[in-house]
Amino acid sequence: MKANIILKKIAFYIIIVAVWQAISMTNVWPSNIFPSPYEVGEDLAYTAADGSLFFGIGTSILRLLVGLAIAIGGGIVLGIFMARVEVVNQTIGSLVLGLQSIPSVAWVPLGILWFGLTDAGIIFVTAIGAIFAVTINTYTGVKNINPHFIEAARNMGAKGTQLVTSVLIPAAFPYMISGFKQGWAFAWRGVIGAELLFSFLGLGFLLNVGRQLNDVSQVIAIMLVIMIIGVVIDGVIFKRLEDKVMSRWGLR
C-alpha cells in the first residue's frame, strides 16, 4: 500500500476517536451509556489482564476453525457431486439454494435442541452457516472448468478419484477460494451469534455478559475485537491466498 493511503487511513481513525472522545466529554449521555474511548480501552486492558479476553478469543477461534473445516470438507464434496452428477444437482441442488437463504442464527434453536448447550451445538451452527457458500462456489468452479482440461486428463489416463484430486479440485480452486472466504465470513458471524444465544464461553458470551452487567464499554470493546479479528483474517490470510492462487492460475 502506498504511504499516503496509509496516512489517510491513520488520520481517519484518529479523527473518529477524537470525535468520539469529544462527544463523550460533552456529557450529553452519561458515561455508562456512551463510554469514552479511554474507558473502552481500559475495559479491554482489564479483560486482557485477567486472561478472559484471550480465553474468549481462543474459544471462539477454535470453534470457528472446527466448524469451518467441516463446512469446507462437506461443501467441497457436495459441490463436486452437484457439478458432476446431474440428478444430485436437480434434487439436492435446489435444497442447497433454499438452505443458503437461512441466516445462521436461525439454526441456533435446532442446535440447542439437538446438541444441548455444548461446543458441538455452536460448531453445528457455525458449520451449517458456512457450508452452502462453499458448496455453491465449488459447484460453480467445477462447472466452469475448461472442458479441455478434463478431456486431456482423461486422455492421459486420469479417472475416478484421481481425476477429482488431480484435476477437478485444482482447476476449480480459484472459485473454491471465494467459497472459503465467504464461508469464513458466514462462520465468523455464525459462531459469535451462536455464542451470544447459547451464552456458553467465547467472544459472543463476553458480549452477553457485558449486556447483563450493563457494561457498555465491555460490549464495545468486544465488538472491536471481533471486528479486528475479522479484518486480520480477511485481509491477511485470505487476501494473500487469493492473490497467490489468482496469479499462479494466470487469472490476474
Place this chain on the structure above:
Amino acid sequence: MTKLEAKNIVKYFKHDSHQLKALGGVNLEIDDGEFVCLVGPSGCGKSTFLRIVAGLETPDEGQILFDGKPVTATGPERIMVFQEGALFPWLRVQDNVEFGLKMAGIPKEERSQISKRYLDMMQLTKFANSYTYQLSTGMKQRVAIARALVMDPDVLLMDEPFAALDAQTRDLLLVEMQLIWEKTKKTILFVTHNVSEATVLGTKVAVFSNRPSKIKKLIPINYKRPRLAEDENLLPLQQDILSELRPEVKKG
C-alpha cells in the same frame, strides 16, 4: 501396415431442436508412421473427426479401427494435443509433462528421467520449474507436445496446435515437428486450416468437403525434408489443395 482406419464416420451436430449432419461418411486409412494433415472449410467437422479418433466423442454411424480393433473410449495410445494446449496452470512445466506418467502410477524417479528426455527434445529444460502463465504461446505448445510425447502414444492427434502462434514461432515449430516425427516415428493426424502448414508437414493431405463432409481428396506429398514454409517448390501443391478447397468454402 494400417494403423488407423475410419469407416463411414457419420456425426450430427445437435442444436436445441434441429440437427445438422456434420460428417457424412468419412473414410480414411492411415498407415503406421504416416503424417496426415486434415484441411477443410471451417465448420466442416475436421476437429470433430479428430475428437472421434481420440475417443472423446462417439460417431452416430461407422467406427474407427485402431490396429484393427474398434475404438470405444479414449486411450493413452491415441493422445490429443489441443489448440490452446490445455496445460494445467496449477502445475509446473515438468509436472505438466509428467502428468500422464503420474496417473499411470510410475514412481517419481522414473518419471523425472522420462520427462527430462522430452523436456530436452522440446528445448524446455530451462523452463522445467516455470508455471504456464510465465510462458509464451509458443512455449506452451512445446509443453503440450512434450506432455503428449511422454505418453509414448502410437498416434498423436493435433488439433490446430499452431493456429495461435506468430509467424516466426510457427516456422520454427514446423521444422521441429518434422524432426520429432522422423525421430519418434509416430503416426500423426494434424488438423489445420493453413494449407502451407499442411504441405510442409504432411506425407498426405486429406481435403474435407463442406457439410456433410467426406474426404474429397487425399493428396500425397513426396518432397524432401525438412521442408520450409517458404519453399517455392511446395507452391504448386498448395495451389492444388486450394483449388479443391475453394468450391467447398463457397458452398459454406
